[in-house]
Amino acid sequence: MPKPERIAIVGAGLIGRAWATVFARAGLDVTITDIDAASLAASRERIRATLEDLRDAGLVGDPAAVLSRIRCAGDLGEAVETASYVQECGPEDAELKSRLFAELEARTGPDTILASSTSGIVASKFNGQMQDRSRAIVAHPVNPPSLIPLVEVAPSPDTAAGIVDRTMALMEQVGQSPILVRREVEGFVLNRLQGALLNEALRLLRDGVASAADIDRTMRDGLGRRWAFMGPFETIDLNAPNGAGDYARRYGPIYRRLDEARDAQPWTAEVIDRLVDQLRSADPIDAHEARCDRRDRRLMALTAHLQHASDQD
Amino acid sequence: MPKPERIAIVGAGLIGRAWATVFARAGLDVTITDIDAASLAASRERIRATLEDLRDAGLVGDPAAVLSRIRCAGDLGEAVETASYVQECGPEDAELKSRLFAELEARTGPDTILASSTSGIVASKFNGQMQDRSRAIVAHPVNPPSLIPLVEVAPSPDTAAGIVDRTMALMEQVGQSPILVRREVEGFVLNRLQGALLNEALRLLRDGVASAADIDRTMRDGLGRRWAFMGPFETIDLNAPNGAGDYARRYGPIYRRLDEARDAQPWTAEVIDRLVDQLRSADPIDAHEARCDRRDRRLMALTAHLQHASDQD
Known part of the structure; x- marks a missing residue:
């Protein structure tokens, strides 16, 4: 049995917080960081609210236990230095991601997977400033990954096979549903x-x-x-x-x-x-937030139904 | 309150039997006919089996009560003469449907809706032998309509507005989900x-x-x-x-x-x-039937879930 992956999440926005929920509810230790201190400071309470909704839908046991596995770190280096898997959740900007991935490479060990949540930028477009491009990969979730399990795992031609395999295995382990995107194409699958x-x-x-x-x-x-x-x-x-x-x-x-x-x-x-x-x-635009909340409740109920129906099959 | 529609179904195959289930479970009287006497004779027992599956999934109350509203007629004229709505479920053959719709026109009253279940033939392609084309329309179900509510209601340019409205209202009344296809295009929507x-x-x-x-x-x-x-x-x-x-x-x-x-x-x-x-x-091809059964069980469970979730909204 390999050692459990130690997760770092870079970016405490909607996607980063949902990823933290996914990894921590599966029992893994998660460190989350963000350059925006206010966003980082608010993230634990927002994750707690999500976990309580998930508990109410029967999808999470004890929110406090999950939350206890998530810590915040104000410094990028501190957040990632002991990680074996980094999930990057920054803005959709290839230049910015290129600089960030070079920095992540410098601040992590040689076996650490560096995965981007990007929906639109293939790994070849952000691995160019790295010394060794074999650790960079895309792991694109569907929003929010805490409710929709699909993850598109999309290596570049330079990504090592072992990195691909470990990423796929990690996603399976935490209850997500990974697919392998075998060629770098716009929009993935x-x-x-x-x-x-x-x-x-x-x-x-x-x-x-x-x-x-x-x-x-x-x-x-x-x-x-x-x-x-x-x-x-x-x-x-x-x-x-x-x-x-x-x-x-x-x-x-x-x-x-x-x-x-x-x-x-x-x-x-x-x-x-x-x-x-x-x-x-x-539906007037001022109903937008209420409709998003309704969608999320319906998604949670559907998730519980699909888990139950699949178990009975 | 208008009088309830009296339903005739022409064709006792998979689609015809599912339509009979849809109309009868909503409380309407249904007469079903088929030129193949053996197929017609077997249809009630097949419908009973479907109704028992639906009951087990919580989607139908008393199968016997539903079945009591369905009768079989060996003669086309006898089946349709008192109908106010005919659902045609014959083979996908425009020439055959053209002859059939001319015969249906001759054997029904002037207000009877003549609807085809066709997935591929627009009404203009089978109304050509009718004296009055205003009563012909497409009401295309998804297979099986007893589990999937969508119905594509597709008039020809000659279909009367009142026929379109009554068809849409009937579909709503029996718990289906009709859409209006406003132009005759291949594949509908x-x-x-x-x-x-x-x-x-x-x-x-x-x-x-x-x-x-x-x-x-x-x-x-x-x-x-x-x-x-x-x-x-x-x-x-x-x-x-x-x-x-x-x-x-x-x-x-x-x-x-x-x-x-x-x-x-x-x-x-x-x-x-x-x-x-x-x-x-x-999945080898000899698993096909078992996989179809599994799909239908999953569809029934999903239908029950969606009804419940929608009620709670």
């Missing part, structure tokens, strides 16, 4: 899938085929019912008597035609204005 | 959204970015967690502090680039072979 769907949704809105509310309903009361517990390939594999090959023979020609018929990209000011008008007429 | 996502998923597989299992995991443990209870527009509306317009300013440029960079359609024999190889190495 999740945002490419989301983007393809959003692009089509905006075309349908642009062309007057359906309202924004009806497009949302199509996902919520239709496609999303299966995708909550099985992926798109598994779904089509079960939607034809002889599996996915059979499905491709039956329905592939339609999807091929639709793909070839795609026209100009739909992210125009006019289309976005139409979307925002429809959304705001249903 | 649901399959266009699914197709856009599948096309990107196959590109990611083709290009070696991720395995089929990891792409499935990205949906199941990532995107699908929100899409189970909120649509794609609602999701992005909550993923930026000032809503969807703010989101579009931040992330629109990425999705626009990805959309413009799309290359050749990915439904090639080589890509499908790769997909099928990966799926079959995880």
